Amino acid sequence: MRKKKEASILYIVSTPIGNEDDISLRALKVLKKVDAIICEEEKIGALLIKRHNFSAQLEQLNEHNEENYAPQLIERMENGETFALISDAGTPIFADPGRFLLQLALDAxxxxxxxxxxxxxxxxxxxxGFQSDVFTCAGFLSRTTEERLSQLQALALEPRTTILLETPYRxxxxxxAANKVMPDRKAYIGCNLTMAFEHHHYGTFSELFAKFTESPFKGEFVIVFEGHPGRTILSILDTNEKKKARTSERNNDEVTKLESDESTERPQREFRKRPDFSKERSSRFKSQDGGYKKRDAGGYKKRDDGGYKKRDAGGYKKRDDAGGYKKRDDAGGYKKRDDAGGYKKRDDAGGYKKRDDAGGYKKRDDAGGYKKRDDAGGYKKRETGGYKKRDDSGYKKRDDRRSSRSSNDAGMRPPRKRS
Known part of the structure; x- marks a missing residue:
C-alpha cells in the first residue's frame, strides 16, 4: 500500500449549480484554509473568492494546459502545499477538467x-418522478447529427431511467433527434435548477420538441427520460448470457473440428490443380518449320532462333531477312525502310524529311503525281501542269494547264446528259 504524505492534500470541492446559498459550510472552511484554489475559469473563481472573502491564490487548469501544468501542481503538493480543485458549477472532474491531475495525485x-x-x-x-433506484447517466452526446442519432438509438433500448446533459444552446x-428516435417516450426537462426561476416540463419527446420549438429556451437544463417499457435489466443480462453461450459453443465446435482434421492429417481445404495449357497453346500457334505467327512468305514475325527482333548488335529491330528494318543509331540518324533510299531523314543539313532520291517530295505515282514542297515556286504540284499556285500573284490558279480531273478545254466539268 502506498503511504500517503500527511502534508500533501488535494481537496475536490463541489460548488453551487445555480443558487449560491447551496455551498456547504464544510466547503467554505476548506476553501478558506488551502494555499491555492484550482479553477477552470479564472473569472468565475475570482467571483467565488470575492463573494466569500477568501485569501487563497487562483491557479487556472483547463483542457488546454492540464497536461503540461498538472505535474507542476503535483510537485508543489509534494513540497507541502494544499490545493482545492473546484468546478464552474457542481462537482469537479465530472464532465470537467481535473481527471489527469487526480491520476497524478493518486500515483504520487x-x-x-x-x-x-x-x-x-x-x-x-x-x-x-421516474424510477430512480436504477438509472444511467449518458452525459453529453455527440455534436454531430449522425452520431447523436446513433447514440439515441442505443439509449432507446436502455431499460433504466436515462439522464442527458447538454450545453444551453443545443x-x-x-x-x-430524440423526437425522430423515440417520439412517444415520456421525458422530463429541468431548466435552471435550484434557481428561484427554475421551471419544469413533462411530456413525450414529440410534445416537448413542439413546445420548445414554439417557445425557445436558452439556459442550463437536464433531460431525464424513462427506460424502455418492454425491457428489464434481467432480460438484458439473460440475453447477453445466451449470446455468450452460443458464441462459446460455436468456438468449441470449431476447435473440435480443427483437432479432428489435424488428427486424421487431412488438409482443411483442398484445391484443384489447374491443367497446364502452355504446351497446347504453344503447339497451336507453332508452324511446321519452327516459326511462330507466320503471316506470309516474306513478312512475318518470327520468335525463335531464326528471325527475331534484334535490339543490341546494331541498335535496331530486325523484322525480316531482306534488310527491311528500322535503324536507330546509324550515323545518319534516320529510320531506314527499304533498300532504294526511300527513308525519312531527320538530321541532314536541309532539315527535311526526304522520301525519294530527287526533289525532296512525297512521290505518289510514276507519272509525276506528287506534292512538291521545297521548290522555288513554293506550291503544291499535283501532276503535270495541274496545280494550285499560292505565292507568285496571291491566287489559286486552276485553268492554265489541264489536270487529270478536267474533261473539257475550259477546265470545267462536262454538262450532265439529260435523258
Missing amino acids: GINIIVIPGASSIMTALVRS LKQLLE
Missing part, C-alpha cells in the same frame, strides 16, 4: 478528500 500518494455538494443530475432525477437539436 497524495491525500485526496472529496467535499460533496449540489448535483444537477441527482436534482433532476429526483424531480422527474436543446432544440437534442429534442429534434
